[in-house]
Amino acid sequence: MAYTLQQLSDLEELRTLKHRYFRGIDTADVALLDSLFADDLTVDYRGGTYRVRLTGRADMVEFLANSFHSDLVAMHHGHMPEITFTGDDTADGIWYLEDIAINLAEKKHTSGSAIYRDRYRRDGGQWKILHTEYDRIIEVIRPLSPDEQISAHHLAKAGRKPHERRDISHLIHWDEAA
Amino acid sequence: MAYTLQQLSDLEELRTLKHRYFRGIDTADVALLDSLFADDLTVDYRGGTYRVRLTGRADMVEFLANSFHSDLVAMHHGHMPEITFTGDDTADGIWYLEDIAINLAEKKHTSGSAIYRDRYRRDGGQWKILHTEYDRIIEVIRPLSPDEQISAHHLAKAGRKPHERRDISHLIHWDEAA
Amino acid sequence: MAYTLQQLSDLEELRTLKHRYFRGIDTADVALLDSLFADDLTVDYRGGTYRVRLTGRADMVEFLANSFHSDLVAMHHGHMPEITFTGDDTADGIWYLEDIAINLAEKKHTSGSAIYRDRYRRDGGQWKILHTEYDRIIEVIRPLSPDEQISAHHLAKAGRKPHERRDISHLIHWDEAA
Numbered sequence: 001m002a003y004t005l006q007q008l009s010d011l012e013e014l015r016t017l018k019h020r021y022f023r024g025i026d027t028a029d030v031a032l033l034d035s036l037f038a039d040d041l042t043v044d045y046r047g048g049t050y051r052v053r054l055t056g057r058a059d060m061v062e063f064l065a066n067s068f069h070s071d072l073v074a075m076h077h078g079h080m081p082e083i084t085f086t087g088d089d090t091a092d093g094i095w096y097l098e099d100i101a102i103n104l105a106e107k108k109h110t111s112g113s114a115i116y117r118d119r120y121r122r123d124g125g126q127w128k129i130l131h132t133e134y135d136r137i138i139e140v141i142r143p144l145s146p147d148e149q150i151s152a153h154h155l156a157k158a159g160r161k162p163h164e165r166r167d168i169s170h171l172i173h174w175d176e177a178a
Numbered sequence: 179m180a181y182t183l184q185q186l187s188d189l190e191e192l193r194t195l196k197h198r199y200f201r202g203i204d205t206a207d208v209a210l211l212d213s214l215f216a217d218d219l220t221v222d223y224r225g226g227t228y229r230v231r232l233t234g235r236a237d238m239v240e241f242l243a244n245s246f247h248s249d250l251v252a253m254h255h256g257h258m259p260e261i262t263f264t265g266d267d268t269a270d271g272i273w274y275l276e277d278i279a280i281n282l283a284e285k286k287h288t289s290g291s292a293i294y295r296d297r298y299r300r301d302g303g304q305w306k307i308l309h310t311e312y313d314r315i316i317e318v319i320r321p322l323s324p325d326e327q328i329s330a331h332h333l334a335k336a337g338r339k340p341h342e343r344r345d346i347s348h349l350i351h352w353d354e355a356a
Numbered sequence: 357m358a359y360t361l362q363q364l365s366d367l368e369e370l371r372t373l374k375h376r377y378f379r380g381i382d383t384a385d386v387a388l389l390d391s392l393f394a395d396d397l398t399v400d401y402r403g404g405t406y407r408v409r410l411t412g413r414a415d416m417v418e419f420l421a422n423s424f425h426s427d428l429v430a431m432h433h434g435h436m437p438e439i440t441f442t443g444d445d446t447a448d449g450i451w452y453l454e455d456i457a458i459n460l461a462e463k464k465h466t467s468g469s470a471i472y473r474d475r476y477r478r479d480g481g482q483w484k485i486l487h488t489e490y491d492r493i494i495e496v497i498r499p500l501s502p503d504e505q506i507s508a509h510h511l512a513k514a515g516r517k518p519h520e521r522r523d524i525s526h527l528i529h530w531d532e533a534a
Contacts, residue, residue, distance in 0.1 A: 048329030151404030
């Protein structure tokens, strides 16, 4: 029941695919992000105070480009993949997230973890993310302290400025209490 | 001295084994955890303010099920494996932990890192954890702040409630000062 | 375009090389660190409030041995490699760092993330780090709180004590404002 050479190669490509996703969101690399998703992608992210549901690559890229904006100080690291092949060109993946998101406009610091359950499909020779969903494991929200100095903040330059952002309120639902 | 195809396949399985351990503890997935350990497992976890020493799969699963309880907000991420084969069916592994543990009953926030030194053995075709130990690299303990809102907490549902917990004081020694 | 068996084996060795780097710095394992770099290594680390530029294995090891000293509480985790072969014995690598550095002498807590862009070369059968650079993605600096108890601190024992440290001010430039 050992992995074949082809499967070992595919595991490397599948890991790299997801690694690029996390680097892409934190650096607002929209062209990179656009290359990672199947056209018929489906998404369901269940956060502690929000839920994101959308369909299609275009909406996902627009969602990400507007979420990882110039007022967000963001770190998203995906860890510990458990990948299972379901066919020659399809696979499932479990990943475990750690994230920090500091919203400078709202002076709000959110950190936590989540477990992803993804599906991947090889489209035209390239592995793509076909479905992605997560549930929060922990999430902690607190005010940003005046003692905290933000001494590096890549999205300030790379992320969308207020006048460049589009309305994505149809893609994300925030809890009233949040 | 390159890895063989069999070894490359085993490396994937060994990584997944440990990935499941970390997902299992943070989600209180006792059935998953029970599948990961050799019957003759030995454990020695040397924390900053505690030490865990035990023998055998049953005690380990009981220890974990009672440690990752409904009052604990927990994130345990294992990183950067360095795996060395010591035989066809045995291997050693070094892993580097990052963890957060918020005890809501004690209002205590503990975070830190540790380096694991593990041994693995293939039992009946399946890799198992045969020995695991760690030393803390850093550990920081502070009171939980009233400003911190826990907006997601998976173990509240999945972890053992107070009346379900068993006494594991014979498996863990806490420093007096802690 | 799948990876060959040799490349899959090399990917394992390249990952382990970088994993050892992170373990080496946080444990002040100078002998381990010395084994990881090419003699003609070049380094350019661009932090939020500092910049490190140096050439050569000897200067790198001296820089690291003096930076990860007995007053530093340090966690450096490298994640999510994206490795590309550029020849039989050369490769490029992208890594995504998460780090915590608490300077006990200055009562200063720095945490953040960075993206590395490395080059590797096989020298005498062993992969070595030939070039490494990073840019900060986020960096947050705050005073260490009196509420924070450091309950484990490996570098207190393993790191260089004040009288053992050498002047590395020619290798690192600190911003005036920092």
